[in-house]
Amino acid sequence: MANIAVLGYGTVGSGVVEVINTNRKNIESKANDNINIKYVLDLREFPDDPVQKILTHDFEDIINDDTIDVVVEVMGGTKPAFDFVKRSLEAGKSVCTSNKELVAAHGDELMAIAQENNVNFLFEASVGGGIPIIRPINRSITSDKILKIMGILNGTTNYMLTKMSREGLDYGDVLKDAQQKGYAERNPAADVEGFDACRKIAILTSLATGKRVDFNDIPTEGITNIGKKDIEYVNKMGASIKLLASADLSTENIWARVAPTIIMQENPLSSVNDVFNAILLEGNMLGEVMFYGKGAGKLATAAAVVSDIVEAIKHKGINLGVNWSKEKQELSDINEVEVRELVRVSYEDENKAKEGIISLFGEAAFIDLDENDDEFAFLTRKMREGSLKEKLGSLERSGSVKKVLNNIRVEG
Amino acid sequence: MANIAVLGYGTVGSGVVEVINTNRKNIESKANDNINIKYVLDLREFPDDPVQKILTHDFEDIINDDTIDVVVEVMGGTKPAFDFVKRSLEAGKSVCTSNKELVAAHGDELMAIAQENNVNFLFEASVGGGIPIIRPINRSITSDKILKIMGILNGTTNYMLTKMSREGLDYGDVLKDAQQKGYAERNPAADVEGFDACRKIAILTSLATGKRVDFNDIPTEGITNIGKKDIEYVNKMGASIKLLASADLSTENIWARVAPTIIMQENPLSSVNDVFNAILLEGNMLGEVMFYGKGAGKLATAAAVVSDIVEAIKHKGINLGVNWSKEKQELSDINEVEVRELVRVSYEDENKAKEGIISLFGEAAFIDLDENDDEFAFLTRKMREGSLKEKLGSLERSGSVKKVLNNIRVEG
DSSP states (O other): OEEEEEEOOSHHHHHHHHHHHHSHHHHHHHHTSOEEEEEEEOSSOOTTSGGGGGEESOHHHHHTOTTEEEEEEOSOSSTTHHHHHHHHHHTTOEEEEOOHHHHHHHHHHHHHHHHHTTOOEEOGGGSSTTSOOHHIIIIISOSSOEEEEEEEOOHHHHHHHHHHHHHOOOHHHHHHHHHHTTSSOSSOHHHHTSHHHHHHHHHHHHHHHTSBOOGGGSOBOOSTTOOHHHHHHHHHTTOEEEEEEEEEOSSSSOEEEEEEEEEOTTSGGGGOOTTEEEEEEEETTTEEEEEEEEOOOHHHHHHHHHHHHHHHHHTTTOOOOOOOOSSBOOOOOGGGSEEOEEEEEEOSSHHHHHHHHHHHHSSOEEEOSOTTSSEEEEEOOSEEHHHHHHHHHHHHHHTSSSEEEEEEEEEO | OEEEEEEOOSHHHHHHHHHHHHSHHHHHHHHTSOEEEEEEEOSSOOTTSGGGGGEESOHHHHHTOTTEEEEEEOSOSSTTHHHHHHHHHHTTOEEEEOOHHHHHHHHHHHHHHHHHTTOOEEOGGGSSTTSOOHHIIIIISOSSOEEEEEEEOOHHHHHHHHHHHHHOOOHHHHHHHHHHTTSSOSSOHHHHTSHHHHHHHHHHHHHHHSSBOOGGGSOBOOSTTOOHHHHHHHHHTTOEEEEEEEEEOSSSSOEEEEEEEEEOTTSGGGGOOTTEEEEEEEETTTEEEEEEEEOOOHHHHHHHHHHHHHHHHHTTTOOOOOOOOSSBOOOOOGGGSEEOEEEEEEOSSHHHHHHHHHHHHSSOEEEOSOTTSSEEEEEOOSEEHHHHHHHHHHHHHHTSSSEEEEEEEEEO
């Protein structure tokens, strides 16, 4: 019999209880043990829910109970989650969490504590919701050097960008719709500013390098700057726009970034729509593999947490030994990274504008949506991001264009 | 130090040696042990290859060497592979194999022997080449009841169908091209008749049910019957045609099948092209997840084998306990399964043909490619496959159409 305690009875926590109760027979056969949910910790009361019988308001009940094998942390945030998780591991209990903030901020430290105490710290649900990605990186892609990670890691923004593309709507309108549907929070910053995707790519990059990638070091742009007009150009290119979280580990100059990115049709990420997430990995031996599925949602996320519970029960007393050291992984200056961009400019004199662009950028592919407005766009060739920024500054200062309206990175 | 022996120095076997030598540092850090390739078994000589130094022609050298921890079986076929693998497991050595024929025919038995001897029988590379799919099913999708499996599991036929669709070529021409490029064998039956995909879906369905699915029970059709004209209708539908291997486990009437299938654009499998493979799983909790990547190729397949070697080394003396019993999983009569089909017919009198179809099939969506030829197609509604077949027989006998030219299943 394995006893577990669930910290937090919110969306994911109640999902964990539901998944275990619905699929108990399957799950216990995979875990090769019976599962008993002994405690649920929450400050609230749930008088109409059977969980009330096992509810506690005091974490000390759990930490002092030696029969608890696995603690499931699904409270979110780092306070008091970090303290609870740390104490659980130190007390010889494995911890399974969906908490990307906790993992991104303290993953290296918690992993080390788990190792010292011969238990496991597992976090499949922290990236990609229900998509198996953490265990595949740790257990399946073990014979490759990972060269590249590209992910659509935030369902809310992907829903919004998909809706903007399909229905020609502007940012503000789709945000309202996403909030009404419950996909976006009243304060949507964590999603639309890219903070959520930033923490997730920090976790994946840490696992790929085996070192600690600080999410504060990752240049992060959200989608608030993407408008209806930008999307019209993207549609004309036959491409998609996604909030892309990526990391390049192919050289010693490792970098990571989160930014809205135009993705050409050949890339399998271009057809990942709505609230779906996907992660594309490139290995030096196996080439490209992609993992696709629901990146959020109560049951999908809970299913990933429960798969960690199964793993923890099967490996009682055996630390699975994931490589995530405390050594810091330095990231390269993003200005040194080569990029290609779609640049929208307004003009007074179209010919003068195009001449100015060609003299600065050399070759450039022009895209015009409407002969009767005063703007067009052009695709640059690949160049260092720093020198692209400089050129865009020079272009405005030269007076050959009126204004650079927007510039968006393009991925092949 | 972990000592391994590789049985067979063909494409995959030489790939395994190459992957280990190229990524040795990474791999040994993941395995937490050094790896020594102590023997390579092959009947041939390789005088210009460093492998010659560790080459043996006699399996007895390997089986009698107590220092060998892991045997890598990449010979293919079942004779003598089955005997070698069985004896290795009985001698307390873990086995990693890419051999789908062996796994489909003897997986249950070899799994039991591995369990008795506290070693592991691993076969990640037997389905989907480099795509992690076996371990994700066994280790990640453990909290779900798998309801559905849909896979593009054969790269050769996917390359051929993609080329037919894009270039308007006929079957015979793309087969020649695939043979020239080395994607298809001189005797292409295993691929184009669907035998390869059949074994792979049998393996996946066995793992999902935990019982033994006999590949001989799976109705299997290849792509030899698909022509240029069929593809024109598919293109007009905005859909794709794929050799689809599928299994339905959502009710007690479990079935599996391999057949060319029209896949509508909304399904993420529809954009899996060329030699790529993909497997879409539906869980009762996590919804749809898809795994995508290179389904074949020397290094991709070898990378999957080496990831099994890492797993075997990490779990020395610990059987990972996969649920694949010897109990037979009976499959339902495929005639009872509900399908929808695209049916091509030729006619003498177009109106009479359409009236005949409507009177037999009720509603039907007609698709006409060319007003001037003597054929059109129609999409049936969903009905039992058996009754659809009967209706097609009646349609021909009624004389309202000249001939049923082809009928192809359609997946949403």
